Amino acid sequence: MNHEVEAVKRLITIGSLLNTSKNKIKCPLPGHVDKHPSCDVDHEAGFWHCKVCDEGGDIFSLLMKRDRMTFPEALTQLAEMAGVKLGKKSDEAQAEWEQTQRIYKALAYAAEYYQSTLMDSVGGLAWLQNRGFTLKTIQDLKIGLSDGNLVRSVKRANLEPLGITVDDFVKAGLMMPGVVQADTHRDFFRDRIMFPLIVRGRVLNMSGRSLTEAKPKYLHLGNLPTEHFYNEDAIGENVWLFEGHPDTLTGVQVGLPAVGVIGTGGMTRPEKLKHAKNIYICGDADTAGQKATDKWATEILKHNPNVNIQFVTLTGQSKDFNEWYVANQKDFSTKFDVLMESAKGLIEYKISKLKSSEDLILVWPFLQNLPEITREGYYQKIKLQLKGCSISLLRRSYKEWAAQRLAENPTQLSTIEGDSFRKGAGPVPANNGYDLEKLTGHVCLFADVHRNVDGKTQSTYEPVAIQSTVDPETGTYQAQTVYLSEQPERFNPSSIPLPYVVSGRWSPEGIAAFRQGREGENTAELLKDLTAYFSRYIWHRDPVTHEILALYTMGTYVARLFQAFPYLSLNGLAGSGKTNTLELLEQLCFNAIMAANVSLPAMFRMIEKCFSTYIRDEAEQFNKKTPENQDELLVLNSGYKAGGMVSRVEKGKNGEMDIQYFNVYSPKIFAGINMLNDTLNTRSILITMHKAPGAEVKKLVSMARFPEQWKGQAGALRDRLYRWALTKFHLVSQAYQEFPAQEKITNRDWEVWAPLLAIAILADNENTQEQLESFSLRTLKFAEKKVKEKREQAKENHLQLKVLDTILLLMDEFEINPLYGHPNWYPLNSTAKKISERLVEDGYFKETKELTPRWLMQILDQAQVITNRDEQVSLIDEGNKKKKCILMTKETVKTALETL
Secondary structure, three states: OHHHHHHHHHHOOHHHHHHOOOOOEOOOOOOOOOOOOEEEOOOOOOOOEEEOOEEEEEEHHHHHHHHHOHHHHHHHHHHHOOOOOOOOOHHHHHHHHHHHHHHHHHHHHHHHHHHHHHHHHHHHHHHHHHOOOOOOHHHHHEEEEEOHHOOOOOOHOOOOOHHOHHHHHHHHEEEEOOOOOOOOEOOOOOOEEEEEEEEEEEEEEEEEEEEOOOOOEEEOOOOOOOOOOHHHHHHHOEEEEOOOOOHHHHHHHOOEEEEOOOOOOOOOHHHHHHHEEEEEEEOOOOOHHHHHHHHHHHHHHHHOOOOEEEOOOOOOOOOOOHHHHOEEEEEHHHHHHHHHOOOOOOOHHHHHHHHHOHHHOOOOOHHOOOOOHHHHHHHHHHHHHHOOOHHHHHHHHHHHHHHHHHHHHHOOOOOOOOOOOOOOEEEOOOOOOOOOOOOEEEEEEEEEEEOOOOOEEEEEEEEEEEEEEEEOOOEEEEEEEEHHHHHHOOOOOOOOOOOOOOOOOOOOHHHHHHHHOOOOOHEEEEEHOOOHHHEEEEEEEOHHHHHHHHHHHHHHHHHHHEEEEEEEEOOOOOOOOOOHHHHHHHHHHHOEEEEHHHHHHHHHHHHHHHHHOOEOOHHHHHHHHOOHHHHHHHHHHOOOOOEEEEEEEEEEOOOOOEEHHHHHHHHOOEEEOOOOOOEEEEEEEEOOOOOOOOOOOOOOOOOOOOOHHHHHHHHHHHHHHHHHHHHHHHHHHHHHEEEEEOOOHHHHHHHHHHHHHHHHHHHHOOOOOOOOOOOHHHHHHHHHHHHHHHHHHHHHHHHHHHHHHHHHEEEEEEOOOOOOOOOOEEEEHHHHHHHHHHHOOOOOOOOOOOOHHHHHHHHHHHHOOOOOOHHHEEEOOOOOOOEEEEOOOOHHHHHHHHHH
């Protein structure tokens, strides 16, 4: 393989991959937002280095990082671009590559010729325009017309500067040798609209659509590879998938990321869609087209099982998307919105194809990993589709199918996830080691293991799992010790609910008590004791805050059950109790680590292995994104949802640079004086800290000076938290899945609060004492209040930005001016009035709403345009009339804008 790798490196430069000939270019790596050239490229050495993330490598590592590929995938793609056939010797590869480059030049020449022919053809342009295509679309996609005179054009042209000959056109398939005389040639394409297949600026193939009744309707260059989509460069997170060229062109014209499946071979490279998040499939309306879309979905799911597939069904008598567009061109926007609203998810689409109860076996595989409450909802839809099928019959049919499936393969767990059961949340995915039937969970830790081998004691230090099997009916559990060195390789020590425990956090006494099978921990009692513990050392104006901190602490032990887990943000002035709170959380939360003495690489490795709760004090630097904090912000932004990953380029076993991916999903806690940036704020539960009035709380002793006291206080609670997580995780999962949707908490806010509400619901179910108000109701009211505060804060922040933007605009237009003889002093009343008028013109304010001078002062104060009121606000005489003025410049306003 080494000679193949070297051949690719010799034939393709990094610059060609990045479409540049410059040595110093803008950084192309994902996650970077810098606007300055920050990536050095040495074409001769074939090496790149990014100054922002201090990473580098060769052309393979760049493609692997940019497109999230493995090395074999990168080698295959680059070899394809270079024309190197894997398995060939170096000299053969060089010769084949040179021939391939000549074929590409011949194809480029033909594409230019065909397009120029189309521009001179009234009939060809009319054919395209009758199908709704604009001249811009035709030119952008290099659509052409074959008139049968390519041979004449080639033989008249001077091909020497291009380095190609007539033979290269023959090898491309564009020309065929004459039947009578070998030195004569004829065109392969005649009287056809030409669609060049362009990938990354290079013509790789051509297709011709007949203008007459000539067969076949579509003709392709059969001797060149067609393992590409039409308009393949449009593939991204969102993809619209069409059949053939005209439909794809129509999608491009209306602004969709349209990609076309072409050729008779169907979808030959579905793995190219493996990173897409949303795929909209819009096939032809006939039977063949619908069968094709089913096959596409099946192939896509093999490579991208978590993708959200939506099936778009055309309305009216239209046979394809192009026909539908032409028929609805006048009110396209309105009709397209209706089309989108009628799109069906994968399961709904499968249900819509059911014709009888015999077809149910086509739907059951997609329902097997859904919560029961979600599956019941689909039973209702199936009942409506089949008209006459009872719900009890459907339940029985599904159970019979599931029992047969389990008998055939008792270890199999489905990896297909259904639609989310509500906005912002979803079903718990299947994990290796998390047996949904037996409800088995475990926690792993390293321990001294002593074995008797041939009469001698052999000691090792190895990973051990403390495993529990829970009876869902009685809630009782059985615990045992599992030595991972004796388990098959498929045993996954990172399964739900707990991965490796940091040494010493679960005491030997606590482990022994758990293994003896004592009674499982009561959720309500544990929640009350944790709440009392927080109340002892921290003061809050709203006492429910202590309960929220307790719920969050419990949530860190079962966070792997959730689709997302919120961050916790503590804000307040010095002396308000932030440090005390962090010390308590560090002692109680699952595998907590403080960032003060942990490097970023060490941090995400600890999260990968131990699912650590990451605590960050003095988080003021996260108020906005900077070159210094952007790498850490990337980890934090990615680590909010299950499956969040970051990549690092590191040396592999063979010494070559390789990409490694780390899972950074885990609980995270911040404390600081300033608010976090908007992105982190939307992922966080915000707790405002205040100084305690008088001696309201006990003094928290230093963890460093009194470790035994800490161990006694927090250690006992931690032992109970481990026991609770390992015996109640299945009930938390059930509560999380079945909690009803709320009107006042939706989308991202629901994602943030759903885990804590699920634990509060479980506490209500296990509470043995009567209360006026339940845990879940208190949590829900607190959540609604916090969501309202967050939304009001977002509106206020947006108003600050809008006002500062408007001030700069009015300064540029000389609509507001400083007083004559007083540079940079602006009259407060007239400035506020002018800003109000502009906000009304822009539609931001209604005419009845006005930005008062006092309100403007408050905004400028909060945005720190005014930092010293005594020096920057003054009464100034103007014509024997004193005016209240504010001191500000373009620079101070711009600085405030950048800070916000």
